[in-house]
Amino acid sequence: MPPNRSILHVDMDAFFASVEQRDHPEYQGRPVVVGADPKGGRGRGVVAACSYEARFFGIHSALPIGRAWRLCPQAVYLRPRGARYAEVSGEVFGILHRYSDLVEPLSIDEAFLDVTGSRRLLGSAEAIGRKIKAEIRAELGLVASVGVAPNKFVAKIASDIEKPDGLVAVAADRVQGFLDPLPITRLWGVGPKTAERLRSLGMQTIGDLSHRRREDLRASLGEAGEELWLLARGVDERPVVPEGEAKSLGAETTFAEDTSDPGRIRRTLLNLCERVGSRLRRSGRVAGGLTLKFRDEDFATSTRALPLSPPTDLTEDIYRAALALLEKTGWRGKRVRLLGVAAGRLQPRAEGAGAQLALFGDEGAGKRRRVAAVVDTLRERFGSEAVTRAALLEGEGEEEEKG
DNA sequence: TCTGGGGTCCTAGGACCC
DNA sequence: TCTGGGGTCCTAGGACCC
Numbered sequence: 001m002p003p004n005r006s007i008l009h010v011d012m013d014a015f016f017a018s019v020e021q022r023d024h025p026e027y028q029g030r031p032v033v034v035g036a037d038p039k040g041g042r043g044r045g046v047v048a049a050c051s052y053e054a055r056f057f058g059i060h061s062a063l064p065i066g067r068a069w070r071l072c073p074q075a076v077y078l079r080p081r082g083a084r085y086a087e088v089s090g091e092v093f094g095i096l097h098r099y100s101d102l103v104e105p106l107s108i109d110e111a112f113l114d115v116t117g118s119r120r121l122l123g124s125a126e127a128i129g130r131k132i133k134a135e136i137r138a139e140l141g142l143v144a145s146v147g148v149a150p151n152k153f154v155a156k157i158a159s160d161i162e163k164p165d166g167l168v169a170v171a172a173d174r175v176q177g178f179l180d181p182l183p184i185t186r187l188w189g190v191g192p193k194t195a196e197r198l199r200s201l202g203m204q205t206i207g208d209l210s211h212r213r214r215e216d217l218r219a220s221l222g223e224a225g226e227e228l229w230l231l232a233r234g235v236d237e238r239p240v241v242p243e244g245e246a247k248s249l250g251a252e253t254t255f256a257e258d259t260s261d262p263g264r265i266r267r268t269l270l271n272l273c274e275r276v277g278s279r280l281r282r283s284g285r286v287a288g289g290l291t292l293k294f295r296d297e298d299f300a301t302s303t304r305a306l307p308l309s310p311p312t313d314l315t316e317d318i319y320r321a322a323l324a325l326l327e328k329t330g331w332r333g334k335r336v337r338l339l340g341v342a343a344g345r346l347q348p349r350a351e352g353a354g355a356q357l358a359l360f361g362d363e364g365a366g367k368r369r370r371v372a373a374v375v376d377t378l379r380e381r382f383g384s385e386a387v388t389r390a391a392l393l394e395g396e397g398e399e400e401e402k403g
Numbered sequence: 404t405c406t407g408g409g410g411t412c413c414t415a416g417g418a419c420c421c
Numbered sequence: 422t423c424t425g426g427g428g429t430c431c432t433a434g435g436a437c438c439c
């Protein structure tokens with residue numbers, strides 16, 4: 001690890017809303033809220049992103065959409081267009097890669113760059129940050145905020161401090177002075193629960209924490225406390241790691257109203273399994289495990305998991321496992337708010353996997369894979385709601401599918 | 404005013420093995 | 422009849438992030 005690193009954190013400002021305003025000039029200057037359907041104030045979701053005009057009314061991300069509606073009914077309310085944002089995100093990352101090979105995505109609209117090795121050729125880290133902002137604006141018509149610091153943690157905070165359109169550089173000898181006055185909630189990994197715990201121990205600011213003894217934090221918060229202590233002192237040695245493969249892949253949905261209707265529950269579950277299976281097949285991977293998520297009308301959430309052996313990317317296999325997991329939740333008689341399915345233990349699909357399955361006595365696998373390919377094509381062409389596999393819903397295990 | 408959907412990581416506790 | 426300690430793997434829950 002070089003002793004004097006230059007790390008950038010680049011964070012797009014109001015990303016989803018800004019893409020919508022750029023794609024639809026008539027939305028410019030207006031409050032734009034991207035998120036769930038507000039349904040006249042009765043919608044169940046939350047705000048995913050909103051423009052700065054909307055923030056003026058007190059709207060912010062994660063706000064229940066019904067509340068946003070009451071604050072500003074005249075705003076433009078839009079459903080997220082995930083594929084579009086992914087496309088624009090790719091263009092943003094294209095610009096970032098001009099300045100370093102070490103680009104680590106943190107989400108669709110945020111990344112770390114290690115520009116330590118780029119400084120000689122491309123100028124100071126701060127100058128690089130300025131160029132990145134200028135190119136994002138000129139080429140994409142979007143605004144980013146940038147933080148420059150000796151490590152990831154400080155760079156991330158720095159990018160946030162002067163949002164929107166900010167550029168904040170923190171030199172190594174100014175890190176402690178920069179951090180100390182900030183509230184503990186700025187620490188990475190301190191959410192509502194940990195913040196409450198720290199406050200009950202008399203700590204309000206990062207300075208309050210950095211002035212404690214390391215052993216005291218270890219005693220009260222364990223290993224996590226020690227890590228917080230290090231962050232509070234501006235110590236963060238984590239390297240910038242270019243993108244790796246995702247470790248899990250899931251889909252979940254909240255019902256428009258809580259339901260105990262078995263047919264509706266099974267149809268929804270099948271649709272989730274189809275979405276997960278389809279994404280697995282597209283990514284060329286198989287899942288070695290499945291987790292079902294279940295939330296009841298009281299918002300109590302539970303999960304059940306099992307291994308998938310052999311690993312699979314087929315909707316039928318995933319759905320069968322999901323039904324077994326659903327039984328383990330004891331769902332009957334309860335009203336369901338949310339169902340989710342997540343594939344884990346992902347691994348590359350082996351070549352000739354179908355032939356291998358045949359050895360295990362599963363001759364239908366090749367055929368089912370071909371059916372899956374057709375379904376995927378139809379769904380791509382006509383949308384994910386276009387194709388329902390009626391055959392999988394019938395019988396409910398009393399009747400085997402015939403080939 | 405109820406609280407989305409996509410993820411990651413950590414921990415506690417039980418099973419199992421030596 | 423009660424008795425250990427370590428290691429590993431697994432599941433469920435939960436905190437956190439965007």
